[in-house]
Amino acid sequence: MPKIIFINADGATREVVASTGQSVMEAALAAGVSGIVAECNGAAACATCHCYFDSNAGCTGEIGEHENEMLDFAASERTADSRLSCQVRVVAEMEGMTIRVPSVQ
Amino acid sequence: MSAVPAIADVSYDALLEDPYPIFRRVRDTAPAVFVAAANLTLVTRFDDIMRIERDSATYSSVNPASLVNKVMGPTFMRKDGAEHAAGRKAVEPAFRPGIIKEHWAPKFAAICERLIDKLVEAGEADLYSALAAPMASLSLMEMIGFKEIAWETLALWSQSLIDGAGNYSRDAEIDRKAMEAGAGIDTAIEAVLDHHRAHSNPSILSAMVHADPPMPIEEIRANIKVIIGGGLNEPRDAILTLTLGLLADPDQKESVLAKPELWPTAFEEAVRWISPIGMYPRRVAREVDLSGVTLPEGLQIGLCVGAANRDDRRFADPDRFDIFRAKQSHLAFGAGPHFCAGTWVSRQTVGRIMVPMLFERLANLRLRDDTPPLVRGWVFRGPISLPVRWDA
Ligand code: HEM
Ligand code: FES
Numbered sequence: 001m002p003k004i005i006f007i008n009a010d011g012a013t014r015e016v017v018a019s020t021g022q023s024v025m026e027a028a029l030a031a032g033v034s035g036i037v038a039e040c041n042g043a044a045a046c047a048t049c050h051c052y053f054d055s056n057a058g059c060t061g062e063i064g065e066h067e068n069e070m071l072d073f074a075a076s077e078r079t080a081d082s083r084l085s086c087q088v089r090v091v092a093e094m095e096g097m098t099i100r101v102p103s104v105q
Numbered sequence: 106m107s108a109v110p111a112i113a114d115v116s117y118d119a120l121l122e123d124p125y126p127i128f129r130r131v132r133d134t135a136p137a138v139f140v141a142a143a144n145l146t147l148v149t150r151f152d153d154i155m156r157i158e159r160d161s162a163t164y165s166s167v168n169p170a171s172l173v174n175k176v177m178g179p180t181f182m183r184k185d186g187a188e189h190a191a192g193r194k195a196v197e198p199a200f201r202p203g204i205i206k207e208h209w210a211p212k213f214a215a216i217c218e219r220l221i222d223k224l225v226e227a228g229e230a231d232l233y234s235a236l237a238a239p240m241a242s243l244s245l246m247e248m249i250g251f252k253e254i255a256w257e258t259l260a261l262w263s264q265s266l267i268d269g270a271g272n273y274s275r276d277a278e279i280d281r282k283a284m285e286a287g288a289g290i291d292t293a294i295e296a297v298l299d300h301h302r303a304h305s306n307p308s309i310l311s312a313m314v315h316a317d318p319p320m321p322i323e324e325i326r327a328n329i330k331v332i333i334g335g336g337l338n339e340p341r342d343a344i345l346t347l348t349l350g351l352l353a354d355p356d357q358k359e360s361v362l363a364k365p366e367l368w369p370t371a372f373e374e375a376v377r378w379i380s381p382i383g384m385y386p387r388r389v390a391r392e393v394d395l396s397g398v399t400l401p402e403g404l405q406i407g408l409c410v411g412a413a414n415r416d417d418r419r420f421a422d423p424d425r426f427d428i429f430r431a432k433q434s435h436l437a438f439g440a441g442p443h444f445c446a447g448t449w450v451s452r453q454t455v456g457r458i459m460v461p462m463l464f465e466r467l468a469n470l471r472l473r474d475d476t477p478p479l480v481r482g483w484v485f486r487g488p489i490s491l492p493v494r495w496d497a
Binding site for chain 1: 158159190193197201202203432434438440441442444445446448449452
């Protein structure tokens with residue numbers, strides 16, 4: 001049950017205790033983190049769960065081909081840290097990790 | 106908790122004519138209301154629909170009584186969980202963002218160019234039949250991977266299947282037409298399937314036969330029917346609704362023409378304002394409390410996204426077409442696992458290519474004072490006639 005810190009575009013932070021195995025998107029929605037819309041509820045089809053993860057963290061898993069292309073449609077700028085949070089599984093190594101939520105989805 | 110209330114004093118014609126006052130009344134009455142004219146319990150509030158779409162174990166897409174299964178066959182659109190995901194994944198390659206940008210967008214632009222070439226000199230037309238219907242039909246035909254079928258034929262198949270799937274009064278002539286359309290589609294698939302097996306390409310049929318494992322033929326037939334029934338009207342109606350919204354409000358039209366980067370926003374506002382799919386069904390798989398109303402197991406419900414997209418709890422002055430409203434996500438493409446597979450192809454082509462091209466090529470495009478546009482429908486809604494003039 002790692003503790004993850006979500007930081008919104010306006011600087012507001014939110015600590016969430018997440019269950020391993022669920023997606024980061026699911027953990028954020030369950031905790032009511034604002035700024036993650038997740039219209040397709042995890043089907044990697046809507047690009048409204050876009051978040052910025054530390055790309056050097058080493059615990060966010062491989063980016064899939066479809067996810068990679070879908071990120072080009074995200075409403076906020078895509079960076080090397082961009083992921084669809086529904087495609088990233090919560091793992092124990094995420095303890096203390098910060099995830100930035102973009103201003104628009 | 107209370108039982109589902111009923112509304113018995115609205116007619117089916119009133120729903121077809123203008124569902125929005127009825128949607129408002131339902132929304133203000135209760136989270137779920139049985140509307141006798143529709144013979145269905147309607148859910149109309151934005152937050153309720155969003156919650157429902159995150160819980161497919163309670164609100165199932167599987168419905169043994171649905172005519173979709175009878176008319177079209179076993180389709181992933183009416184399945185849940187892993188079975189749904191497998192079918193969805195099989196067609197996904199045809200809807201990949203990269204494929205949309207590199208393959209479909211230029212192809213659809215060329216179709217649009219040709220259709221406009223044909224009508225530009227006339228100076229007037231009904232954009233429904235002269236542009237939107239052929240555009241939607243020809244581009245869907247390309248995406249499916251059909252060859253040499255008249256656009257009118259695909260459009261007729263689409264309408265016949267839709268009518269058949271809604272034929273709860275079991276009208277024999279409607280049934281016959283739906284069967285005929287189904288047979289025509291099976292033949293059209295048969296005619297190209299070997300080609301797609303031998304030559305892998307971006308089309309939906311190619312994706313299906315090259316999926317791992319390949320999609321069984323009866324599922325290919327059913328899913329292609331669903332895509333024909335559900336992938337033609339919506340882009341057609343979105344083209345017309347966006348055009349109508351702008352033509353009816355010259356200030357907003359001028360803004361978009363002056364700032365083309367506003368087109369994507371204008372497209373989203375059009376499908377929020379008059380959502381091409383106004384309602385789609387779910388079945389309550391186990392008794393549940395929806396915001397204080399008890400829904401019994403087995404209840405058929407209609408998720409009215411056309412109503413949710415005008416929910417004044419979420420959208421200020423919701424009946425107004427306003428491209429400058431505060432950005433808020435809407436439900437025109439549904440939500441949850443069945444979130445429209447065609448969302449991005451529609452966004453990239455209708456909103457960025459087709460309608461902009463229409464305004465660019467048809468100078469001084471305007472509505473006609475003598476023949477107003479007609480908008481109709483509630484399950485599917487859009488302009489059924491959009492007579493316009495331009496300077497030829
Ligand atoms: C503006 C255009 C469009 C709108 C507003 C729209 C809307 C929708 C909606 C509301 C649903 C959910 C239906 C349900 O859950 O029962 C849906 C599903 C679907 N749409 Fe679209 N659609 C559009 C264009 C397209 C196009 C062009 C295609 C195909 C070429 C398409 C293919 C599909 C498919 C395959 C599904 C089923 C997805 C699933 O069950 O997983 N749509 N669409
Ligand atoms: S929830 Fe839709 S892409 Fe992640």
